[in-house]
Amino acid sequence: MPSLRLQHLRARHVGPIELNIDAGECVCIHGASGSGKTLLLRAIADLDAHAGDAYLDDQRCSQLQAPDWRRSVALVAAESHWWGERVGEHFEGEINASWLQQLGLPEAAIDWQLSRCSTGERQRLALLRTLMQNPGALLLDEPTGNLDQATTYRVEQLLAEYRRQRQAAVLWVSHDSGQIERVAQRRFLLRDGRLAEEERGLRCT
């Protein structure tokens, strides 16, 4: 039951930030562009140099090998990037067929050529790419940014199921206040490098 804890985390103009996300909890962050939301997620994933530390349960980021940490505390970037020709090359094993279906993708998607995928298809596939590694904490940077309303709901639903089943801690950056109402148990505004908790909206689950 992994919980994510940030202690005095500081990266460039963001922080110091203290935050606890319980196992199975979803916390949303919003804020103006340039406020450092992406920077914060990158620092938690240890892709950028930072002060302070992050813990997954009692495992400290700086004491784990960086790849191991990033496997357990997985960042899904706003834009998806691919290095191979076909979708399947980017997955270590199979793709969970029911997840594909849930996101409105056919099973044959594993053989698709990436150059022919739409931005929205790639975004969903990138999410699955990360989920297939079964991370204990998820750092999501606008995971539905390029999706229509119906597909957005599908993604929200899949992520909620994953979170409950895996008891994963989820940190979700979103611009959409409706989405924040739907998915978050707690919501924060990132401004001037600090997190301010806001009135809780509707509970999800």
Place this chain on the structure above:
Amino acid sequence: MHVINLSPLDLAIAALLILALAGLSLRLRLGVERQLLTSAARSTIQLLLIGLVLKVLFDNVHLAWVALMAGVMILVAGREVMVRQKRRFIGWWGFGVGTLSMFISSFTVTVMALLLVIGTSPWYAPQYAIPLLGMILGNTMNGISLGLDRLTQDAAQKRPIIESRLALGQSWQQSISDSRREAIRVGLIPIINAMSAAGIVSLPGMMTGQILAGTPPVEAVKYQILVMFLIAGGTGFGTVVAVGLAARRLFDERQRLRLDRLSQPGK
């Protein structure tokens, strides 16, 4: 066989070509006459000087002098590798990566050739050691600077992809593997091309020189083959080492991509 000595007059006749070309450039407003003349003058002076240096070196065969000469050559080559990079590493790494890998590959290959293949006595006989090292170094320098340039450019360009791979928990080696492979390949292409074209499209300069100096063609060819192989070995291993070191330097101890360790292009 005897070498026909060239008199200063002979060289002056050849220099007329340069002057004529400069005149043409002036006439056609190509604007390269000044560069042409200065580079011609530079090469004359540099070559005359190195001729004198080599003469002294050959007259005073001593390991220390040979080592000093080799050291100067490698430092100059290291600087050349550095200035050819669009994005070079900041600080000592910019000079160090290329120089260290040239030192490892060119020196090893040259010493190996002197000791095991040619078997000169003493093994550091400057007549063999300096030209061999020069040829290997010159080519290795090309391979390394091409490879390094490709690697750093590629990493800067593919930053989002590399970071996606890191975010998926891949090691730095995996994340940069495509760029690294490509960079090594690019560094090796010139010598592979030179080997396949040798003798058909081009007569390599060294062999031509030997033949002009009166060496029987088949002997000259054997030396040329030896030199080609040495160059390929030096370039290949040098590029692999340089690109490997540089790739390592692009990541820090937490396996983060550190493009801030490179200078901006054009600065």
